[in-house]
Amino acid sequence: MEDILEILLYIAYNLENQDQAVTVDAIRRQLEWMQGQGFVIEESIERLAMDGFLTSQGENEFKLTKMGRNESFKINKIRAKDDYNRLMDRSTDSAAYLDYCEEIYGYRMYLFNMMDKSQLDYLFSSVAVLKSDTVLDLGCGPGSILDCLASKYGCHGIGIDQIEHSIVKKCGKVISYINGDIDMLASYDLKPSITLSIDSLYFSNDLDGLIRQLKSIENNRLYLYSSQYIFDETRKNEISLHRDNTRIARVLRQNGMLYKTVDYSENEHSLYENAVKALPKYKNDFEREGNIDLYEAKLREGKSGKELYEKGLARRYLYIVE
Template sequence: MDTDLLFYDEYEQFYKMTGKSKAFENFCRDAFGEDFSQDGFSDINQINRILDFIPKRKDVHILDIGCGNGKMLGYLQEKSGAYIHGFDYSENAINVAKETFKTNAEFRQGLIGEIEYEIEKFDLITSMDSMYFAPDMKEFVKQIMKWLKKGGVLFVGYQEGDVMPKTDNVKTTVLAQAFDELEIQYDVEDITRETYDLLKKKREVALRYEKDFEEEGNKDWFELLMIQTDCVTQPFEKFTEEMARYIFTVRK
C-alpha cells in the first residue's frame, strides 16, 4: 500500500473506532468539553468562538470542510438552527453523519480540491484541522471564497509543525501566503498557549482512560494519543520551537 492509502485507511479505522468506543467518547468529553469525535484540537472553547460568526436569522447555511462524522456541525445546528453541510474523505464518517443528522443536513463523501458546491451558497465555512490536505492551497482558498456569500465568514483552525511546516512567523504559514497572494484580508488569533494546555489535558485524560481503552481492545488508539501528545512533555518554550496553532478568519 502506498503511504497516501495508509494515511486514508487510518481515518477510516479512526471513525470506525469512534462509533463503538465508550473510552474514546469519555476521553473526548473530558478532554475537549464535548464529544465531537475530535481527531485534533477543537475543544469547546474553540467551537464556541464559531457561534459568534453565525448570523441570527433564518436560512443560514454552514459548510464544514473535513467534517468527520458531523458531530461538531450537529452542535452548531442545535445552537443556531442553521442548515448544515459537510464533506469528508472518510466514507465511514460520512455514513455516520448521514444516519445521525437528517433534518436540514447534507453530507457528502469527497476530496478537497475535487468536490464542488454552488456559488455563494454559504454564510459560514469552517474547517478545523483539515485545510492541510488541500493539494493546492491557493486554488482551494479561491474555491472556498466562491462558495461563500458576500459578508460570509471563513473560520479555520490551523496547526503548524505536524502536517504543515513550522514557520517563524504567523504571516508566513502556507495558508497566510495563499491569502496574501490572493489579496484576501484575514484576522488571525495565536492560540498556541491554549493548544499546549489542551494537549496536556488530552494526555492526562487519555492516561486516566488507559485501562478502558485496553479492555475494549483499543490500546492502539491509546498509544497513538500518547505519541500525539508527547510534544507537551517538554516546557512550553521548547514546544513553540516545533508547534504553533492559529485561528484564521476571513470575511468576504
C-alpha cells in the same frame, strides 16, 4: 512497493504540503508519532533516492522528484482515506473515547482535532450564525461540530470529507454530507454563507485553487483553524511559525484576502498537556474494549504535541475572512 517505503513517501508528501523541509529528523519524528517506536530509516530513504523518488538537497535533506510527487500523491490519497476511516469508525464506537473527549474538550461529542473548550465556545457562541445561513465544513470528520452548530442555530449544515457516510450518521444527525474531496469543491456547486475548516486545509493538494473557489462565493465568511509544526528541531528559527508566514496566510494574501488572526497556541499546548494527564485513567476502559492501540496512539500524539510546544516548535491560529 514495500510498506515502509510507502509510509516514508506519505510522510515526505505531507511535509512538503505543509511547506516543511524533508529532512531525516523530520521524517523520523513523524514516523515515531505514527508508529510509536524507533526505526532505522536512512537506508530506506537512500533507496527512495536511488530509485528516483527523492533527490538530495544537501546533508540529510531531500525533495520529492516529479515521479516521487506523483507516486506519493497516489499513496496519500489512499492511505489518508483508509487510515481516517479506520480511526473514525473505531473511535466513534468507543465509549472510552467519548468519555475522554468529554473531559478534554468539555463537550460530550466525538472530536478529532485540536479544539479546546475555549475555541469550541467561541465557535458555538461568538460566530454570528443565522437560521438562514448555510455552514460548510471542509473536512468535517464525523460531523460532530457541524451538527452542534446546525442544531443550535437551525441553519443548514453541509459537511465534506472522505470518510464513509455510515460513520457520519453516528454523529451528524441533522447535516447534509458529501463523501468527496475538498479540492473538488467547485464541482459540488455549493453556496455557503459561512465556511469552516478545522485542521483540514493541509490535506488540500491545491490550496490556492481551493481558496480562490471560496473567495468566489459571494458573502462567504471563512473561519480557518490550523496548527503549524516544525518537526526538525534544527529548523526552529524558521519564520513559518509566524501567523503571517504560514501556508494559509501566504495563500490568503496571494489572493488579496484580508484576514484577522486569533492565536490559540496556548490553548493547544494546554490541550496536549491535559490529554497526557487524563488519558491514563481511561487506559483500562480502552483495553477492555480491545482499543489499547487507540489509547496508545492518542497518548503518543499528546506527548509529541506537548514536546513540540515545549521546544518552541508549534503554533495554532484561527484565520477569519469576512
